[in-house]
Amino acid sequence: MTDQKEMEAASHHVVSPKIYVIILLALILGTAATVWASFLELGPWNPVIALAIATGKAMLVVLFFMHVKYSSKLTKLTVFAGIFTLFTLIGMTLADYFSRAWGQW
Amino acid sequence: MSDSTAIVHGAHEADAHEEHPAYLRHHFENVEQQADAAGFAMWLFLLTEVMFFGGLFTAYLIYRNWYYPAFVAASHQLSVVWGTTNTAVLIFSSFTMAMGVWCAETRRRKGLILSLCLTFLLGLVFLGIKTIEYGEKIEKHHVPGFHYNLSSFLDPDNDAAAKAANDKPLPLDMARHTEVYFSLYFAMTGMHALHMIIGIAILGYMIFRARAGAYTTGHVTFVENFGLYWHFVDIVWIYLFALLYLISRHQ
Numbered sequence: 174m175t176d177q178k179e180m181e182a183a184s185h186h187v188v189s190p191k192i193y194v195i196i197l198l199a200l201i202l203g204t205a206a207t208v209w210a211s212f213l214e215l216g217p218w219n220p221v222i223a224l225a226i227a228t229g230k231a232m233l234v235v236l237f238f239m240h241v242k243y244s245s246k247l248t249k250l251t252v253f254a255g256i257f258t259l260f261t262l263i264g265m266t267l268a269d270y271f272s273r274a275w276g277q278w
Numbered sequence: 279m280s281d282s283t284a285i286v287h288g289a290h291e292a293d294a295h296e297e298h299p300a301y302l303r304h305h306f307e308n309v310e311q312q313a314d315a316a317g318f319a320m321w322l323f324l325l326t327e328v329m330f331f332g333g334l335f336t337a338y339l340i341y342r343n344w345y346y347p348a349f350v351a352a353s354h355q356l357s358v359v360w361g362t363t364n365t366a367v368l369i370f371s372s373f374t375m376a377m378g379v380w381c382a383e384t385r386r387r388k389g390l391i392l393s394l395c396l397t398f399l400l401g402l403v404f405l406g407i408k409t410i411e412y413g414e415k416i417e418k419h420h421v422p423g424f425h426y427n428l429s430s431f432l433d434p435d436n437d438a439a440a441k442a443a444n445d446k447p448l449p450l451d452m453a454r455h456t457e458v459y460f461s462l463y464f465a466m467t468g469m470h471a472l473h474m475i476i477g478i479a480i481l482g483y484m485i486f487r488a489r490a491g492a493y494t495t496g497h498v499t500f501v502e503n504f505g506l507y508w509h510f511v512d513i514v515w516i517y518l519f520a521l522l523y524l525i526s527r528h529q
Contacts (some may be wrong), residue, residue, distance in 0.1 A: 185313060187383045188376075197373040204365050208358065211524035220525040226521040231513045238376045238500075238509045245314055254405060255325035259332045266336050 186243040196237045203230045301497040313499055320503040324510050331514050334469065338462050338521060343397055345455035349447055351431050351528040354443035355420060357411065361523035364407050365515065371400035372512040379505045382498040390494060394485045397508065401478040408471055415460070422461045428453045439490035440462070443527075473511045480504060 207226040211219065236242040241252055289404065306312040342349045378393030419427035431453040434440030448456075484504065487493065493501045 174323075185310065185383070187380065190377060191378065193373060195375045196371045197369065197374075200372075201366065204362065204369065207520060207524060208362050210360070211527040214294045214528050219528060223520040223524045224517075227516050230516050234372065234509050234513050234516075238372055238512075239506055244317065247314070251318060251325070255321075255328055259328055262329075263332065263336050263339070267339070267344055268326055270340055 177240075183276055185242070188237065188240060188243060192237055196233050199233055299496060303496075309496075316499045316503060317506075320506050324506060327510060331469070333349050334462070334466050335517065335521070336387075338466065341458050341462065345452065345458060348431070348452050348455035349459045350526040351434070351440065351443075351445050351448055351453075352420075352456040352463075353522060354445060355415075355418070355430060355439050356463075356523050357414075357439075358523055358527070360407055360411050364404050365519045367404050367407070368512050368515050369406070371397050372509050374400065375505050375508045379502055381500065382493045382501040385494045385496070387488065387494045388489060390486050391485060394481055396490055398478060398481045398485065401474055401481065401516050405471060405474055405478075408467065415464075419455075420456075420460050421464065422457045426457050426460075428456070458467050463522055466522070470514055470518060472512065473514070477504075477508055477511060480507075 203226050207223055210222045210226070215222065235252065241249060241270070302309055302312060306315065327337050355490055374396040378390055378397060381393055383391035418430065420430070428450075430437040430440050431445070431448045432450065434445035434447055435447075438488075450512050481504075484493070484501065
């Protein structure tokens with residue numbers, strides 16, 4: 174029984190509850206920060222800060238709650254490729270719209 | 279001497295048999311490879327979901343830039359208090375789900391059932407708050423369609439939410455574009471809520487199975503991959519909260 178558990182621990186990284194609690198607190202703190210920042214008068218920086226904090230929170234969730242930090246290289250590459258493709262598609266779509274008759278609809 | 283060797287040899291064979299549990303499918307080399315393959319497949323599915331929500335987010339980005347005053351005024355109709363509460367609820371549910379995965383990995387049956395039940399309840403709380411928010415929109419005729427009402431945007435002084443945000447009256451053509459904001463609001467939060475409903479249904483099934491002792495025998499793939507799905511839904515909400523509720527507070 175002990176041997177079996179040791180074998181699984183070697184092949185499968187178990188993330189400890191301590192890390193989950195720290196991430197939970199960081200996410201709650203991030204939520205408080207983003208709500209607070211939304212009430213400041215920052216002009217064009219308001220959406221930038223809100224999206225930066227949201228991205229920071231999302232990265233914490235992906236890396237720790239979703240175990241990507243402890244996953245195989247294949248998983249890491251898959252996640253990165255997906256996010257890269259998403260931003261490429263958004264970028265190309267925006268480039269297309271910006272370079273046409275913007276706001277003429 | 280030779281006898282003891284035979285005994286050690288026999289014990290080793292018994293160990294070797296235990297190393298190949300019943301849940302290991304025959305086309306995989308070992309448990310690790312099987313878990314990796316399942317996790318990889320789950321991520322591929324989640325990436326199709328990312329693309330799907332990505333399309334909605336891009337549409338929101340473009341329309342918000344086109345009809346900026348309408349999107350600002352319309353977003354002032356959302357309650358930051360409800361939005362923040364729901365964000366906290368969903369983050370807590372992600373935490374309880376992560377704890378559920380840990381309980382499954384360390385074979386704690388009671389802990390797993392408790393974690394799954396808490397996640398289930400927090401999911402329902404989220405949907406309950408969403409129902410209250412949708413109810414407010416229905417009451418004010420902010421649901422796109424034949425009964426859509428522009429008065430909050432043409433006459434903001436007679437609308438509590440618009441007045442609190444110091445909104446100026448919009449010209450009629452711009453006020454009509456608030457309907458685009460609410461179309462995207464309902465499309466995005468509605469698709470998100472549908473994912474929550476599907477997740478809660480699967481959680482119910484998992485609680486039922488966990489009570490029978492499933493997932494705590496070393497085979498945690500189902501709980502782990504459901505956890506990935508639940509955290510993904512959480513991430514979508516983190517962005518929805520920022521984009522729909524927060525970024526137009528002060529314009």
